[in-house]
Amino acid sequence: MEERNLKRIAVSVEQAGISVLLITIGTVFFPVAGIVVPIAGVTGWVAVLAAFVLSLPWALMAARLAQHVKANDWSDAVMKWLGPWLGRLFLLYFAGIWAVLGGTLLLQTGVVFNNLALPSTPTMVLTATMLAVVFFTSLRGIEVYLRTLQVLVVMLLPLALGLAVITFGSIRISNLQPIWGFSSSLLAHAAYLSLPWPMEGILYSLFIGTMVKGKEKLALYNGAAIFTAGVLLAVVVVVNLAVLGRGVVESYIYPTIALARVEPSGGILSGSEIFLFPLWIIASYIKISASFIMVVASLQGLFRFIKPTYLSIGVAGIFMAITFVPRNAMEMVALIARVDNTFFLLGYLIIPLVLLVTSIKCKEKHRAGA
Amino acid sequence: VQVLKILTLLAFCLLLTACWDLQEPGDIGIVIGLGIDAGSKPNAIKVSILLSPPIGGGVGTQGQNTLRVLTAEAVSLFEAITILHSHARNEVFFQHTPFIIFGETLARAGIGDVLGDVLGMQQLRGSTPLLVASGSAQEVLQARSGVGQAPSFDISNILQGVYNAPIALVTQLNTAINTLTSLGSELVLPIVELVPLRLEPADFENLQQQDEKEVIIARVALFDRDRWVSELDPYQTQMLVLLTNNSRQGSLTFANPADPQGLMAVHMDSFRTNYEVSVQGEEVKLTIKPDAGTRLLEIRKNYNIRERGIEPIEQAIRDEITTLTQRLISKLQTLQVDSLGLGLTIARRNPKAWSHLEPIWRQKYPEIQIDVMTRASVKQTGFVAKFFNVVRQGDK
Numbered sequence: 001m002e003e004r005n006l007k008r009i010a011v012s013v014e015q016a017g018i019s020v021l022l023i024t025i026g027t028v029f030f031p032v033a034g035i036v037v038p039i040a041g042v043t044g045w046v047a048v049l050a051a052f053v054l055s056l057p058w059a060l061m062a063a064r065l066a067q068h069v070k071a072n073d074w075s076d077a078v079m080k081w082l083g084p085w086l087g088r089l090f091l092l093y094f095a096g097i098w099a100v101l102g103g104t105l106l107l108q109t110g111v112v113f114n115n116l117a118l119p120s121t122p123t124m125v126l127t128a129t130m131l132a133v134v135f136f137t138s139l140r141g142i143e144v145y146l147r148t149l150q151v152l153v154v155m156l157l158p159l160a161l162g163l164a165v166i167t168f169g170s171i172r173i174s175n176l177q178p179i180w181g182f183s184s185s186l187l188a189h190a191a192y193l194s195l196p197w198p199m200e201g202i203l204y205s206l207f208i209g210t211m212v213k214g215k216e217k218l219a220l221y222n223g224a225a226i227f228t229a230g231v232l233l234a235v236v237v238v239v240n241l242a243v244l245g246r247g248v249v250e251s252y253i254y255p256t257i258a259l260a261r262v263e264p265s266g267g268i269l270s271g272s273e274i275f276l277f278p279l280w281i282i283a284s285y286i287k288i289s290a291s292f293i294m295v296v297a298s299l300q301g302l303f304r305f306i307k308p309t310y311l312s313i314g315v316a317g318i319f320m321a322i323t324f325v326p327r328n329a330m331e332m333v334a335l336i337a338r339v340d341n342t343f344f345l346l347g348y349l350i351i352p353l354v355l356l357v358t359s360i361k362c363k364e365k366h367r368a369g370a
Numbered sequence: 371v372q373v374l375k376i377l378t379l380l381a382f383c384l385l386l387t388a389c390w391d392l393q394e395p396g397d398i399g400i401v402i403g404l405g406i407d408a409g410s411k412p413n414a415i416k417v418s419i420l421l422s423p424p425i426g427g428g429v430g431t432q433g434q435n436t437l438r439v440l441t442a443e444a445v446s447l448f449e450a451i452t453i454l455h456s457h458a459r460n461e462v463f464f465q466h467t468p469f470i471i472f473g474e475t476l477a478r479a480g481i482g483d484v485l486g487d488v489l490g491m492q493q494l495r496g497s498t499p500l501l502v503a504s505g506s507a508q509e510v511l512q513a514r515s516g517v518g519q520a521p522s523f524d525i526s527n528i529l530q531g532v533y534n535a536p537i538a539l540v541t542q543l544n545t546a547i548n549t550l551t552s553l554g555s556e557l558v559l560p561i562v563e564l565v566p567l568r569l570e571p572a573d574f575e576n577l578q579q580q581d582e583k584e585v586i587i588a589r590v591a592l593f594d595r596d597r598w599v600s601e602l603d604p605y606q607t608q609m610l611v612l613l614t615n616n617s618r619q620g621s622l623t624f625a626n627p628a629d630p631q632g633l634m635a636v637h638m639d640s641f642r643t644n645y646e647v648s649v650q651g652e653e654v655k656l657t658i659k660p661d662a663g664t665r666l667l668e669i670r671k672n673y674n675i676r677e678r679g680i681e682p683i684e685q686a687i688r689d690e691i692t693t694l695t696q697r698l699i700s701k702l703q704t705l706q707v708d709s710l711g712l713g714l715t716i717a718r719r720n721p722k723a724w725s726h727l728e729p730i731w732r733q734k735y736p737e738i739q740i741d742v743m744t745r746a747s748v749k750q751t752g753f754v755a756k757f758f759n760v761v762r763q764g765d766k
Contacts, residue, residue, distance in 0.1 A: 115492060120390035136375055170497070175548075177718035247551030248496060248544045251489060261495040262544070 009073070009211045015146045016208045017221035019290070022149055022156075024201025024229035026287035027105060030112070030254040030280065031333070032197075032233050033240035037249045040190035042176055045237035047190030052230020054191070055198035059226045061351050062202050063219035066209025068358055074294075075301020077210035081358045088302055090354070094203070095298035097343040099315070101200070102291025103322025104336050106131060109284035111329055116257060117277055127323050130281075134289045135316045138296055139309065142211065145289055152282050159282075162275040163260065164239070170262040171242040196340035197233070198226050199347040206351070207294050253333055292319065398463040403522035405507030406484055407473030409443045415476065415484060416443045417450035418508040420522050421458055439511045447487035464493035468526045470500050470543070471562060473507040474598070482596035485546060496544035499529050502591045502598060504563040514567050514582040525562065528587045532560075536611035536620045537604065538587050550596055553728055554713030557593035558610065561601060562586075594707050606701070609694045612641045613660065613710055622664070624690035627682040632671020636664035636687060639749065645715045649723035652730075654738040656712055658699075660691050665750040672759050680748045687746040695742045703736045712740075 036044035071077035078094075079087040110126035118126065137145050205222045212218055240255045243262055249255045260276040295315050300308060326332035403420030410416070418441040442453035454462055470488065472481050488494060503510045511522070532538050538560035541549075549557050567582035590607045592600045602610060611617045618641050626632035640663040648655040664687060673683075702709055713731050717724040727734060 118391045122390070125390075132379060136379060139375075174718065178721040180721075244496065244544055245548035247548035250551065251547060258496050258544075262497045263495070 009142055010213045011143065011146060011208060011211045013212050013214060013217050013221050015150065016205070016212045016218065017225045018153060019146055019149050019208060020201050020205045020222060020225035021229050022153070022283075022286050023204045023290045024198060024226060025232060025283070026200065027108065027280070027283050028197050028233060029236045029283070030256045032194075033237045033249050033255045034253055035193055035337075036190040036237060037241065037246060037255075039193065040187050042178065042241055042246060043180060043187055044190055044241070045234040047187050048194045048197075048237055049230055049234040050187070051191045051194035052198045052226060052233070055195065055202060055230075055348075056223055056226060058199070058202050058348060058351050059205060059222040060219050061355050062206040063209055063215075063222040065206060065351070065355055065358060066212065066218055067215045068362070069210060071210055073300070074207055074210055074297040078298075078301060081354055081361075083361075086357070090350070091298040091301045093343070093346075093350070094207075095295045095302070097339060098203075098291045098294045098298070099318050100322060100339045101336065101344075102288050102295060103319040104326070104332060104339070105284060105288050105291065106134075106319050107323040107326060107332055108336070109281070109288065110323070111332060112254065112257075112280060113277070115329075116273070116280070124323070128320070130284065130288065131316055131319060133285060134292045134319075135312060137285075137289045138292050138312050138315075142208075142293055142297075145293060149286060152286065156279065156282055159275045159279045163272065163279065166263055166272040166275070167239060167243050167259050171239070172245070173242065175242050175245045176238065193341070195348070196344040198230065199344045200340075201226050201229060202351065203344070203347050204290055204294065207297070253329065288319075292316075393461070397460050399458040399460050401462050401464050401467045403469060403471070403511045403525070404464065404467050405471045405473065405503070405511045406447070406476060406481075407507045408476040408479060409445075411443075414443055414445050415447065415450060416441055416473075416508065417447060417454065418511050419454055419458075419462060420511045421462065439508065441508055447484065447491070464491060465495070467494060467498060468522060469529070470494075470498055471507040471510055471525075472500070472502050472559075474503055474505055476507075477502045477559075477591065477593075477598040480596045482550060485543075485550065485596070488543065489547060494543065496542065496547075498543045499540050500543060500546055500559055501525070501562050501587070502559045504561050509564060509583070510562050510585060513564055513585050524585050525587070528585075529560070532587075532611075532617070536608040536617040538607060539590055539611050539614070539616055552714075552717075553731055554708065554715075554717050554724070555711030556707045556709045557596070558709050559591050559593065559598075560587045561589045561591050563588070592702070592705060592707050592709050594705070599707060600701075600705050602698075602701075605694070606698055609698045610709060612638070613643045613658065613695060613698070615643055618642065621667075622662075622687060622690055623668075624686050626669065626671050626673055627686045628673045628678060629671040632673070633668070634666070634670070634673070634683065634686065635668035636666050636683075636748065638662045638664050645712070645719075647716050647719045649716065649720055649727070652726070652734070654716070654727065654734065655741070656715075656738060657741045657743055658695060659743050659745065660695060661745040662687065662691060663747055663749045666748050666752065675751060680751070683748055684746050687748070688744040691744045691746060692742045695744070699740050699742075703738075703740075706732065706736055708735050712738075 032048060033044065036047050040047045065081065066077075069077045069080050071080055075087075075091055078090055081087065082090055106127050107123070109130050110123040113126050114121060114123045137148065202222075205225070209215065209218055209222070236256065240249050240259060244255060244258055248258060252258055257276065260272045263272055292312075292315060295318075296308065296312050299311055299315065303311065306314075326335050399419075399421045401419045402422045405418040405420075407416040407418070408414075418439055421438045421440060440454055440457045442450045442457065444450035444453055451462065472484070476484065510525075529538070529540055532540050539558045541557065541559050546557055549555050562585050564583040565586055567584045588604045588607070590602050590610065591598045592602065608620050612620050618639075620638045620641055621635060622638060623633055623635045626634050642661045644659040644661070646657040646659065648657075666683065699710070708731070713724070713727070713735065716727060
């Protein structure tokens with residue numbers, strides 16, 4: 001029992017909040033404008049904000065579920081919510097969607113960095129390198145990962161600030177006009193496409209919430225993290241539009257890359273890509289590591305007979321295998337969109353159902369106890 | 371095990387030590403000017419690059435001998451660049467390219483396709499200014515500098531000066547893409563012209579001055595979508611730049627209100643243009659409201675400010691700006707090119723009305739009623755109490 005307690009993961013609610021914020025933003029800040037602007041035009045940022053605000057009840061539900069359970073680990077918590085069979089099914093779904101997303105994001109890291117900075121270096125070398133870092137992070141455990149995130153935040157802030165300062169001079173307010181000029185149906189469509197992003201953060205918050213010590217403020221931190229992520233991503237869309245203009249934003253898969261290239265060459269700030277490269281690598285590391293850790297933790301519940309290290313090696317193999325599925329950048333983006341718009345969107349149905357099942361079970365338990 | 375893990379990680383880092391992407395600064399050819407002309411065969415383009423290998427002092431007085439213009443003809447931009455790689459003998463590098471210039475023939479035929487190719491060149495910055503050559507872009511890149519530096523720096527310097535003096539409009543690559551991917555405004559690009567070299571810098575050895583040309587920019591080309599259809603003279607160019615709020619300064623010369631034989635000149639310290647839009651059904655009414663804060667610089671012939679006051683001068687400024695604006699609008703409406711971006715102004719102010727006007731804008735634009743309401747004030751008259759006037763026999 002004592003050994004078990006020692007092994008129990010202890011995460012503070014602040015750590016959980018920061019990690020939910022970072023994972024929700026993840027690498028979304030690169031393509032976000034390119035996805036919402038072609039549909040909702042200059043009001044694309046409203047669509048992003050609306051999607052994140054709409055998802056807040058689900059963030060609170062995830063916190064409620066986490067508060068509902070006292071468990072040793074993630075899979076234990078899922079079994080307690082749903083029972084052994086439904087629990088296994090849920091773990092399989094959870095591991096599956098994060099594996100596909102994580103693997104595709106791993107490929108995206110390599111593809112983008114290959115295009116941005118190292119065109120001659122094979123993409124596989126870049127993805128394999130990132131996978132190695134992610135793999136060793138996973139071996140060190142979730143607590144080390146969360147502490148790493150705290151350090152990375154300190155690095156991310158000056159990088160994001162540097163990029164903001166560089167782009168500030170190129171802002172054209174007229175690019176944001178008309179502030180309201182698009183039909184509500186197009187806005188709703190763009191908001192619908194934005195809904196998977198907060199759900200990624202909510203599903204992660206469900207996972208990390210089960211390990212948080214002192215869950216009284218978990219709902220507040222979850223909600224604040226998701227809302228802040230929504231505000232920051234809306235700001236990214238606004239800056240993309242204000243600096244680049246609608247036509248340019250619509251021309252790129254990742255318009256944020258073009259942001260770093262708005263300073264005229266020869267100027268003192270013309271090497272602004274220096275802020276973008278590490279920002280991309282750190283954001284990718286954060287999201288892929290989280291995916292990896294969640295997949296390993298979910299599979300541990302299904303295959304308890306396999307040692308965690310071997311399981312991690314297997315997951316690394318799955319991630320690497322997924323990187324070979326899309327043949328080009330367009331297929332890669334389409335795969336991410338497909339996973340997001342189907343399986344992650346399903347989270348909006350699954351979380352209330354899990355909460356319902358848990359509540360029913362809880363009531364039955366109380367009745368039986370009475 | 372710990373050491374093994376660290377070593378494995380380090381080994382992966384070694385894979386990234388530029389085994390593939392190793393680029394020594396001396397091995398890359400920095401492109402300091404990109405020119406695109408129409409090719410000799412249909413659908414072909416001729417791509418010229420002004421190359422400055424960073425060897426032997428780089429660009430500048432000492433680096434003049436290292437400057438080279440290489441040209442390749444191909445059916446696509448990337449094919450041409452591939453050919454240029456072999457000419458340059460090292461990798462051509464576009465990240466510091468300060469401008470892209472299109473040849474006249476290509477610009478008159480349409481630059482849309484080539485712009486699409488340029489968009490795919492990830493090294494080029496969205497802030498790269500676009501220009502058109504009066505003639506061939508290749509010749510512009512081959513021109514000498516009038517002030518003893520790389521010719522492309524002349525163009526860059528002129529473009530920088532544009533922000534203070536409205537001699538041309540700087541249109542960046544991103545702006546061109548935004549303009550061409552929506553309706554409601556048209557492309558305007560500065561025209562680079564070649565004139566005989568006026569200076570003979572001492573640091574140019576064996577310079578055959580009579581054959582040498584240098585660049586100037588004083589006019590702009592008007593585009594109908596991606597085709598160069600007409601151009602504005604320097605005075606009309608200034609008006610266009612001011613009316614599109616791309617510069618806040620300019621100069622104005624007009625008839626002396628006291629003596630029409632004489633002239634007056636003011637420097638416009640602050641010029642701002644506001645637009646008022648009124649749309650009722652398909653009836654569009656636009657009011658352009660230029661507002662100029664000026665400084666009186668020159669008075670030719672007699673005008674006593676103490677006696678006549680400032681108001682007649684301000685009225686003359688208002689009349690002159692109104693006349694110039696109306697002439698420019700008339701020219702643009704006749705050409706059917708919305709270079710002032712009036713459609714875009716409607717789209718931004720009244721998107722609902724624009725959704726109806728957008729499909730018929732091309733037919734509607736030449737007919738719309740555009741009023742001009744100018745405000746002008748003389749903020750400063752300087753410290754000259756009485757402007758210079760030659761006294762002649764018989765004068766009072």
